[in-house]
Amino acid sequence: MGRGRPRSAFANNQFGLNAVDLPSITYADPNHRWGLAPFHYTPDVYRHVIDQFRAEGYRV
DSSP: OOTTOOHHHHHHHHHOOOOOOOOSSOOBOTTOTTOOOTTOBOHHHHHHHHHHHHHTTOOO
């Protein structure tokens, strides 16, 4: 990957995946309904992901 190139662009182009870039500051949510885990994010992160998919024309 070139410097400054989003990882999502690499994943999309090389593997045909629908990937999004997360903000540089992404937090796990200690109050998540299923508990604290490195993949249970704060609500703002989920909104960011949904907004990115909608911007690409996906219905979410």
